[in-house]
Amino acid sequence: MPALLPIAGGLYAHQAYATRTQELAPELNARDISQLLHGYSTLGVTPGVPVLDMVGFRATHLLTLGDFEPQGISMLLTACAELRYSNHQLMTSSAQALLGRLPDFTPQEVMSLAVRTLADRAPSLLPADFATIFYTLGTFGVHPGPRLMGLLTPPLTRLLPRCKPAELCNLYWGLGLIGEGSQQLAASIAALLPDCYAMDQLPDSLLRQVFQGFLCAKMSAAAAQEQAATSGSK
Structure with a gap:
């Protein structure tokens, strides 16, 4: 039983952080969102679909306003792919924002986005x-x-x-x-x-x-x- 305590503590901390993320979602700016999702994908953990939906809704709104920089769009789409998070409205808004800023993207950012899109279609x-x-x-x-x-x-x-x-x-x-x-x-x-x-x-x-x-x-x-x-x- 004592051996399970660190695991339980880690799960509690993860749940608490996910809850806090959900509470703050309406106040996040574009940079906050891209860095937050990048952090989750880097750690290989997901806050869960309800939290991602809240953050995704906020991201969609900010994308429509044009608040995301090219690097932020790249980080956002990359993180969503790695977290296996699918949100049609978010992807549509991201694609529109990407096309509008395409000349500002570096070749590496374009390739990174392309590979992550293709990864979903890898079997075909x-x-x-x-x-x-x-x-x-x-x-x-x-x-x-x-x-x-x-x-x-x-x-x-x-x-x-x-x-x-x-x-x-x-x-x-x-x-x-x-x-x-x-x-x-x-x-x-x-x-x-x-x-x-x-x-x-x-x-x-x-x-x-x-x-x-x-x-x-x-x-x-x-x-x-x-x-x-x-x-x-x-």
Whole structure:
């Protein structure tokens, strides 16, 4: 029984914070909302649908007024995707606000939003869709985040046998540039490339792409080891 006390205390604190959020929702400004939802998604906890509905209602009103900055819209949509929170009116208002400020968004913010939108459709994506996604992520150096990477990986893994050589190379290159080149997904792709090479399906341009992805994977692994060693020595 004593071992359950920290858990009970944590649950009580979480519930109290969620209740407080619901009480303050009508007074929150655009920055408050984007940072609040970003915090929830970063911690991997949800205040519950009733609280999210209250915050979402307030966010919809502020979006209509044009109070959200581009970064705030990006944080808002990203957090909603990671919290698996669906609100049609909020999404519609966010999309309208996004289109109105699109020239002000950075490429990274646009890519971040696009990937989180595609994550919901991951089971219906084709090999070419995944190849384009990860090639673009690699180009901009944008990592979709561990949770969304987890959503994209299973359907992509099932499609690997259907991927064309160029699609495999684009995937491998993109994964390498976003720091995922040492993970199992990249290893599964790499295992398919020798057969493509044996069948003379990898021209020099694709071989260079694979080599770049390989180098990025090695550099990411070395950086991770160095960081782990530095942290362990403190």
